[in-house]
Amino acid sequence: MKSAAFDYRDPHTLAEALAILSQYGEDAKVLAGGQSLVPMMNFRLARPAVIVDINRIPELAYILNTEEEICIGAMTRQAEVETDDRLKRNYPLLPDAIRYIAHPAIRNRGTIGGSLAHADPAAELAAVALCGEAEIKIRSQEQQRWVSSREFFHGPYTTSLEPVEILEEIKFPRLSAAAETVFLELSRREGDFAMAAVAAVLELDGDGNCHQVRIALCGAGAVPYRAVGTEKILIGERLTSKVLTEAVSAVTEGLEPYNDVHASSEYREHLARVLTHRALEQLIERVENRNHSENNAS
């Protein structure tokens, strides 16, 4: 289980990295945290001729909090995001989700950009990106472009990234202060790939009706997706158990079946419904608790 031979380049700037990529095109592969690429190379499932190691490019690792948005550089380690105090306050969905990515040693190496670019169907960050309507900044030697997370993921392990491009940053619009978020996941063992996971955000209006809801799932199907049908049923409604049941039954619309030795596609669909139901119940409870304590305070 040794990798096939490859050339190794370790540029120190983004420009240098992009120049190498534009030179080698499809023969090159970008190495970020290496938590998926290196095992794939050792299995000889991936045989890049050139490895472009971007670990020595400091300009790609940062977390920026502004009034409007949160920007995370591609080479920011998952553990950095998980433990960032401002994010815990400003965007708890990210640290909540990252806790489900494998184990601490892997999160210490694994990067935000690497996970998004690899596009594993079970990747938690993809669901968070979809739920947060994040924008992804992509750069090649010629140009810089922004892609919405909705258009970024094409299929299992495929994205809109071109071989000469590097994922540079992911940007999340800040959520309204009234919004609550949750991330739930079920995997065979702690730290395993999700059999189903759900990221959700909910905001109720002054009358207690659903003002905003976004639900994204990963692991359950071959591609992460937004549960648009469910969202449509919920929006504007008072979230009674009847409405929830109806909405949850729509959560598998748009799910592309996926099965493996751990879970059948039928079971994954079932888990997607169970988790969505639990996610919504938790969100409603939290919103109500908050409203309750705010009312008491005033």
Place this chain on the structure above:
Amino acid sequence: MSDPYIGRAVKRKEDLRLLTGKGNFVDDLKLPGMAHMAVLRSSQAHAKIVKIDLSKARGTKGVLAAFASADLGCYNRSFPLLVPHPSLQAFTPQPLAEGKVIYVGEPVAVVAANTRAVAEDALDLIDIEYESLQAVVCSEETLVANSPIIHDGMANNLAARLVQSSGDVDAAMKQADVVIRERFLLQRGTGQSIEGRAVMVQYDRRTKSFTVWASTQAPHLHQRMLAELFSCSEDKVRVIVPDVGGGFGPKGIFYPEDFLVAYLSYRFSRPVKWVEDRREHFLGSVHEREQVHEVELALRQDGTILAYRDRMIVDMGAYVPWGIIVPSVTLSSLLGPYRIANFYLEANAIYSNKVPIGQLRGAGRPQAVFVTERMVDIAAVRLGIDRIDIRLKNLVQPEALPYTPGLVYRDGSLMTYDSGDYPSCLRRALSLANEEEFHTNRQNGRKAGYLIGLGMACFVEASGLGPLEGASVSIKRNGRVALAVGSPPQGQGHETTLAQVCADELGISVEAVDVTLGDTERLSYGTGTFASRTAVVGGNAVRLASRAVKERAIQTAAKILNTPAEELAVSEGKVFRRQMHDKCVSFGEIAAIAAGSVPGGPFPDGIQPGLETSCYFTPSSPTYANGAHVAVVQIDPHTGFVKILRYAVAHDCGKVINPMIVDGQIHGGVAHGIGDALIEKLHYDENGQLQTTSYLSYLIPTASDVPFIRTEHIEIPSRFNPLGVKGAGEAGAIGAPAAIANAIADALSPVGVSIREFPLSPNRIWQLIKERGA
């Protein structure tokens, strides 16, 4: 004299080395000029080899050799069968497949190169063409009339049929108030040592001898096999076992790679190394657990078991490198601790196009205990009897020991349960698991939306098998004791436990004992570490050898001190005159005199040269460890997820040498049992392709899957050996699948689901619940 070491939780002597990264594993060893081996494995389960072209591989820069079967000439012959059986039509592996492959993973060609990466590059360049044959994958279809035959010359795929019976089963079934019939399907699993197999060989052309460093459980068997295959004397093969990172059974077997590394070193007079990678561990090291059982249990209304009938199919895979040990052990473990006068037990061992079966921790017993303990629970429910009461009613009572259940063990001995108190073990385990509070806990859990269940399992384990293990004890001039034992550790702490036995006999500090394990040069004969045998057989050998050296030290001291030997005793590394304490001589001084102190001088009169000896212990029969496991589980009915809330083991391995180490043995075994019960499954597709060849797809328990395990040792000494010890290495693995499955079945009883299989994944439990429409 200070308190004895036996019975004390002495800290492990090996841990400072292992925990500070100073362990030395085969992969750490490097020799000048060393070449690396890589193996081309069959991609087909059953196929003719039409063509194999090695020219491109041979032409790769850095490649020393590329061989297929024809290149090995007369060396490519089937390995000797270690454990024959009169009813077995045995086919053992050979180094490289010849003409035909019969499982995915079977070695087909081999490359030696300057680095492993280059060797793997060369494997890619081997041009091989197969003509596929229909694969035999499902064990139940193996014996049907039109099934393809795997081994030429056989009429069908039946390797062996074993039967043990007693009494009149048919008559007992007729008299019974109830006869329960069930079918159990147990899946394949493996032993996952974190260090895979590994072997390095240096052939010395001058002395025509092999030095082998192997990550093996059985260095003397390795030595014997190489000596037979190279037609040399065992004296020409030295096998050394460095630190080993886990074994669990699969490292007790001699494999094609073990021969191939030696052969390449022999051909090129260069050191050659091979280290198994994880994928190879799935495809190249033995599997176990897979069995199908058709069972009938006959009982009286009061719960008395009258008769037991079981017909099982045991899928042996493509070869039987260790004979039919697994079916034989399963069969003789079915009656367990219960009195059952009438039985008919039949094991059908069959060949299939899958990786060969070998012994994994438990070696066929977890399956037997699963089947019997599930049947007892099903019977209790059917008869409306409490599950504890039905067990207490049928358990062999302590006053009935020694007890012969009427079975013959795999070593040919009439099984005789030597010592124990099975009802006490069960009661203790229930108490550790808080059984009395369980019903309240169940109600609370149900209110929270969970299904809660409690399960138990009792077992008896034949441990400490022969034929022999040896120990060599030598006292050095500095007073330190060199202890060597043939059976090597894979993490069990042998350096500590065996030193405890030695230190107690010699009256010295455990720190003064230097232990060498698993080096064939230190002891000519040995068997290995498996079958829960090192403490029993090795431990008693250490006692014999230490005692003999102590006697010699006293005899020598008698001369030196001019005092009758009867008046002398040993303590703290000295021989002294009892009561008087006026005369004394240290072990170091005795050793120096016994070694002959002045070069060219005379040897003192009346003294035997050397303060050392080797002794072998040869057990006449296995000794029977036993115990009970109790599990409490919580199931989320919406997802099928199982959480183990409480786990308890009461276990009797006789005299406990080191309670901390035995706790660790139990805990590790339970972890493996949790894997069997809930997690571990090797998936083969209908073409015989193994779908689970990495840790992405084959899961093993991690820290988060293993609960706190309450453990208690019930010490009832063995009657069969002077130390009074019984085996401890497998007990955890043997009871756990049954106890957990019984707990799951109990939890699911309100929704009408019965459990007749393992493993029980969340998906499977959800499916079972769904099928009942609950």
